[in-house]
Amino acid sequence: MASITTNPVAVRFRTATGWARRAPFALFWLLVAAILLLPILLFLLVAFSPRLFDQGPQWFSLSGFQQAFQGPMLQGIGDTLMIGTVTALASAAIGFAVAWVVHRVRVPGRRLWSGGMFALLFVPSYLIALGWERLLEPQGVLDLLHVPDSAARSLLYGPVGVIGVLTVKGIPFAYLAVSAGLRGLGEEFEAAVRVHGGGRSAVVRTVLALLAPALWSALAIVFAESISDFGVASTLANDAHFPVATFELYNAVDNFPVQFPVAAAVSWLLLAMAALALLAQHAALRGRSYRVLGGRTRPARRRDLSGPATAGVFIGMALLYLGALGVPTFGAVSASLINGLGTLMGGANFSFDNYRRALTSPELYQPLLYSGGLGAITATVTVLLGLVVARLLTSRRGRASARMLDLLLLAAVALPGIVFAAGYIFTYNLPLTNDLGIHLYETTSLLVLGYIATALPPASRVLFGSVGQVQESLREAARVHGSTEVVSWLKVMLPLLARPLLAAWSLTFGATVLELPISQLLYPPNDPTVSVGIESALSKYDYGGGTAMEVLAVLASLAVIGLVWGIFQLVAPAGWRRLGRTS
Amino acid sequence: MTGHQVRFVGAGKKYGAVRALDGVDLEVPAGTFLVLLGPSGSGKTTLVRALAGIERLDEGEIHIGDRVVSEPRRHVPPEQRDLAMVFQDYALWPHLTAAGNVGYALRRRKLTSDQAKVRCREALERVGLAGLAERYPHELSGGQQQRVALARAIVAEPGLLLFDEPLSNLDTDLRERLRVEISTLTRQSGASAVYITHDQAEAFALADVIGVLDQGRLVQLADPETLYHRPATPFVACFTGLSGELEGTVLEHEGDFALTQVGPWRLRARSATPLARGSAVRVMIRPAATGFADGDAGVGGAVDDHGVVEGTVVDVAYRGRGYDHVVACADGMLTSVFSVQPRTRGAQVKLALDAHGCNAFPLTGEAPISYDREVTAVTASSQTSVAVEHKQGVAE
Numbered sequence: 001m002a003s004i005t006t007n008p009v010a011v012r013f014r015t016a017t018g019w020a021r022r023a024p025f026a027l028f029w030l031l032v033a034a035i036l037l038l039p040i041l042l043f044l045l046v047a048f049s050p051r052l053f054d055q056g057p058q059w060f061s062l063s064g065f066q067q068a069f070q071g072p073m074l075q076g077i078g079d080t081l082m083i084g085t086v087t088a089l090a091s092a093a094i095g096f097a098v099a100w101v102v103h104r105v106r107v108p109g110r111r112l113w114s115g116g117m118f119a120l121l122f123v124p125s126y127l128i129a130l131g132w133e134r135l136l137e138p139q140g141v142l143d144l145l146h147v148p149d150s151a152a153r154s155l156l157y158g159p160v161g162v163i164g165v166l167t168v169k170g171i172p173f174a175y176l177a178v179s180a181g182l183r184g185l186g187e188e189f190e191a192a193v194r195v196h197g198g199g200r201s202a203v204v205r206t207v208l209a210l211l212a213p214a215l216w217s218a219l220a221i222v223f224a225e226s227i228s229d230f231g232v233a234s235t236l237a238n239d240a241h242f243p244v245a246t247f248e249l250y251n252a253v254d255n256f257p258v259q260f261p262v263a264a265a266v267s268w269l270l271l272a273m274a275a276l277a278l279l280a281q282h283a284a285l286r287g288r289s290y291r292v293l294g295g296r297t298r299p300a301r302r303r304d305l306s307g308p309a310t311a312g313v314f315i316g317m318a319l320l321y322l323g324a325l326g327v328p329t330f331g332a333v334s335a336s337l338i339n340g341l342g343t344l345m346g347g348a349n350f351s352f353d354n355y356r357r358a359l360t361s362p363e364l365y366q367p368l369l370y371s372g373g374l375g376a377i378t379a380t381v382t383v384l385l386g387l388v389v390a391r392l393l394t395s396r397r398g399r400a401s402a403r404m405l406d407l408l409l410l411a412a413v414a415l416p417g418i419v420f421a422a423g424y425i426f427t428y429n430l431p432l433t434n435d436l437g438i439h440l441y442e443t444t445s446l447l448v449l450g451y452i453a454t455a456l457p458p459a460s461r462v463l464f465g466s467v468g469q470v471q472e473s474l475r476e477a478a479r480v481h482g483s484t485e486v487v488s489w490l491k492v493m494l495p496l497l498a499r500p501l502l503a504a505w506s507l508t509f510g511a512t513v514l515e516l517p518i519s520q521l522l523y524p525p526n527d528p529t530v531s532v533g534i535e536s537a538l539s540k541y542d543y544g545g546g547t548a549m550e551v552l553a554v555l556a557s558l559a560v561i562g563l564v565w566g567i568f569q570l571v572a573p574a575g576w577r578r579l580g581r582t583s
Numbered sequence: 584m585t586g587h588q589v590r591f592v593g594a595g596k597k598y599g600a601v602r603a604l605d606g607v608d609l610e611v612p613a614g615t616f617l618v619l620l621g622p623s624g625s626g627k628t629t630l631v632r633a634l635a636g637i638e639r640l641d642e643g644e645i646h647i648g649d650r651v652v653s654e655p656r657r658h659v660p661p662e663q664r665d666l667a668m669v670f671q672d673y674a675l676w677p678h679l680t681a682a683g684n685v686g687y688a689l690r691r692r693k694l695t696s697d698q699a700k701v702r703c704r705e706a707l708e709r710v711g712l713a714g715l716a717e718r719y720p721h722e723l724s725g726g727q728q729q730r731v732a733l734a735r736a737i738v739a740e741p742g743l744l745l746f747d748e749p750l751s752n753l754d755t756d757l758r759e760r761l762r763v764e765i766s767t768l769t770r771q772s773g774a775s776a777v778y779i780t781h782d783q784a785e786a787f788a789l790a791d792v793i794g795v796l797d798q799g800r801l802v803q804l805a806d807p808e809t810l811y812h813r814p815a816t817p818f819v820a821c822f823t824g825l826s827g828e829l830e831g832t833v834l835e836h837e838g839d840f841a842l843t844q845v846g847p848w849r850l851r852a853r854s855a856t857p858l859a860r861g862s863a864v865r866v867m868i869r870p871a872a873t874g875f876a877d878g879d880a881g882v883g884g885a886v887d888d889h890g891v892v893e894g895t896v897v898d899v900a901y902r903g904r905g906y907d908h909v910v911a912c913a914d915g916m917l918t919s920v921f922s923v924q925p926r927t928r929g930a931q932v933k934l935a936l937d938a939h940g941c942n943a944f945p946l947t948g949e950a951p952i953s954y955d956r957e958v959t960a961v962t963a964s965s966q967t968s969v970a971v972e973h974k975q976g977v978a979e
Contacts, residue, residue, distance in 0.1 A: 033936045060596075066709055082972045431720070439837070440691045469672065471672055473672055473674035474672075474674050474676055476632075476635070476637045476661070476668075476670070476674065477668065477670060477675075477676070477735075478676075478687070479636070479637065479660065479661035480635050480636070480637070480662070480664075480666060480667060480668040481662075481667055481668075481687055481688040481691075481735065482687075482688060482690055482739070483662055483687075483690070484660065484662055484692030487658070491678055492689075495676075495678040496676075496677065496678060541820075547686035573678070574679035575677075575679050575680065575683065575719065578678070578680050578719060579677055579678055
């Protein structure tokens with residue numbers, strides 16, 4: 001018979017089980033500090049204390065800010081604010097319309113429109129800008145085809161063009177934010193308006209009010225993305241002599257004399273703008289409840305449109321994608337097939353010479369190989385670290401450290417890539433860093449660290465959702481049925497997370513191969529990356545070679561990603577492949 | 584296969600400021616089916632997870648068989664504890680088929696592939712799923728998924744089986760059928776079992792021994808009969824099924840029973856702790872102890888063993904075999920008063936209350952009591968006379 005024992009042992013508290021168990025976490029935090037925290041903190045600090053880092057005579061000074069509010073810098077900051085605001089509004093409106101068409105209307109090509117948004121998300125902004133430029137520049141593709149384009153050219157090379165390209169780039173962010181809101185919004189809210197006497201406009205007003213969190217989120221994300229963009233700033237905006245903050249920051253760091261305090265001041269201003277957007281979002285939503293998704297929510301139905309309306313929507317969507325993806329693609333591909341594009345000498349003709357050169361000239365193909373290798377390394381390391389981050393964020397243990405990590409990653413997402421790059425140049429070129437024996441400046445290692453630092457926040461966000469979905473009991477079940485910690489990860493967690501891990505790898509790889517701001521500032525002198533190679537070719541008026549590189553880089557990235565998924569489909573066990581698939 | 588003896592000594596665990604386990608001492612002989620019963624937050628899940636090795640104790644020890652598997656500076660990982668577990672959410676791995684899930688648990692047995700296949704098929708046959716071995720978890724119903732989890736637990740013939748509220752996600756009919764399967768398969772395997780639930784009916788149906796947990800403490804460990812008839816505390820009485828409770832004062836106490844004054848009525852109630860004359864008590868009444876005192880009372884026993892109270896019927900619910908009534912007495916409400924004949928709402932009725940199903944506890948304090956001694960029973964009477972009888976202690 002069972003019994004309650006009568007002699008309880010003396011209370012013995014568990015002491016720490018030793019550093020061995022905590023060492024990996026300490027190492028992880030050290031890495032996070034080295035790649036995320038320190039470079040940015042030190043760089044931002046120099047805006048207030050130049051002397052602290054041998055950047056000036058004063059211990060405390062606001063001269064960096066004073067210089068930032070003068071001349072082209074001030075104009076750049078003003079332009080950035082204007083661009084961010086207009087772009088956010090335009091992208092949110094178009095993104096909302098696309099999301100509504102995809103989720104609420106029966107219109108041909110829904111999957112295509114939805115997939116197109118992801119393609120747009122994947123393409124860097126400078127490639128879209130360059131595509132348009134190749135078409136409309138003097139002696140560009142349209143000039144060669146004798147299409148009159150002077151009016152369109154004057155629009156492109158100015159605020160309208162910059163805002164247009166950034167709006168196109170912002171649409172997928174707005175689309176994703178609004179789609180998430182729309183999916184959770186059941187049809188009963190619309191039905192309630194109609195049965196209580198509201199018309200269609202009342203329904204739209206109600207839906208817009210209920211989608212306020214998603215819309216504000218879209219506005220904030222697009223605003224932050226636009227003000228931190230460097231791709232359009234360094235191509236179209238620069239060519240149009242339209243100064244924006246990120247390019248002014250780049251100039252402050254890249255030109256002699258290097259002005260780190262000014263660059264840091266501009267970074268503070270960019271951060272302040274992003275923070276203001278988030279504050280505006282917070283203030284708009286405070287004190288209200290938008291909990292519309294519950295177990296009893298009925299999914300909304302797609303509406304049938306009349307024939308003319310369907311045709312109108314279809315044409316509208318087609319035009320949107322034509323402008324967003326079609327024209328830049330046509331511009332880039334056609335430019336890559338024309339010899340002597342952009343020269344005033346005449347004699348331009350269609351040929352594959354540019355591709356032949358891109359594949360045989362080391363100056364053109366080596367950056368592609370180099371970026372491919374860096375992309376693979378960065379994606380692999382980032383995904384592994386992202387998995388650790390996602391695990392820490394979803395773990396039931398260590399809530400305080402998880403909250404801190406979460407905050408750090410959120411801040412890192414809001415930081416422009418160019419600020420990261422400037423922080424890296426600054427921190428790893430400090431005499432103190434050299435004295436510590438860390439000689440990373442102008443090395444591939446620093447470039448990879450920079451890539452990882454910018455890729456880690458989004459990658460860990462992608463993985464966070466999937467890791468959080470895996471029930472803890474699945475791994476516990478593996479442990480109690482005989483598997484060690486490592487085996488339980490390999491046999492249970494890896495299969496469950498294989499698809500999200502591959503998705504995160506693919507996103508990171510693609511983004512790294514075509515990455516611009518970090519590459520521009522941190523590439524080792526003799527090893528340009530593909531984006532730097534493209535810029536370099538274009539700056540030497542080798543438009544054909546540059547665009548051929550562009551096309552090859554995009555195709556190569558897609559080929560590698562396709563290959564990885566193909567291998568997964570062929571090699572992974574059936575059970576792994578079934579997970580996450582819809583029936 | 585022989586089961587393992589399980590022993591907790593001073594087991595303690597804190598989550599921040601919350602004390603999930605507070606010095607639990609408990610010993611279960613090999614081959615016993617122990618059910619841990621308690622409300623949400625009572626610590627039963629923590630206790631089982633600590634036994635599995637998924638959680639680490641802050642204090643105390645856990646012994647499985649002859650081995651110490653947990654103590655302040657030692658923690659044997661789950662995979663080395665020779666146990667298996669059925670999870671509340673089944674925890675079937677979605678990338679593996681039913682056979683894959685069951686076969687996973689055999690890896691530690693180092694069998695040949697053919698042997699493993701045979702064992703796997705046998706386990707699935709035992710749970711009635713031989714034809715569904717190649718299905719993935721999402722292709723199975725909830726009951727089938729739980730059967731796969733059960734097969735996975737028994738296939739490797741571990742010495743200890745743990746069940747974490749395995750039936751809580753199933754409908755009533757399926758619960759009952761699976762409960763029988765769990766009971767049968769576990770006892771056939773010879774393994775010891777620790778099963779947690781907050782459902783007292785499930786606990787009584789399954790257990791050799793029930794441990795009741797409250798706020799991280801083990802408040803009573805006994806066989807189901809003892810637990811039902813002699814709850815150690817008001818909490819245990821409450822958690823194992825009550826019709827209601829009435830407050831009163833002690834008139835007499837002799838042996839195992841006290842005569843109490845409840846409003847204008849006199850009730851006999853069991854109480855193992857001596858209750859001082861005049862002290863305030865709460866009389867906790869089991870549903871089976873109630874019945875109407877006008878002919879078809881649902882209670883057995885001699886009339887002398889029953890106290891009588893009067894009240895008003897406030898609700899009637901048809902239950903198929905008869906009617907459950909809710910009766911308002913002077914300062915309390917008695918529910919589940921059964922009769923094959925319905926009483927009308929608002930009717931004045933007399934209720935007979937069997938003293939053996941009434942337990943009196945002091946109104947203040949919840950001193951645990953032990954039944955490991957000879958106790959004297961005082962039979963309650965509705966009259967002024969007190970019948971005294973002596974009984975042997977019912978628990979070993």
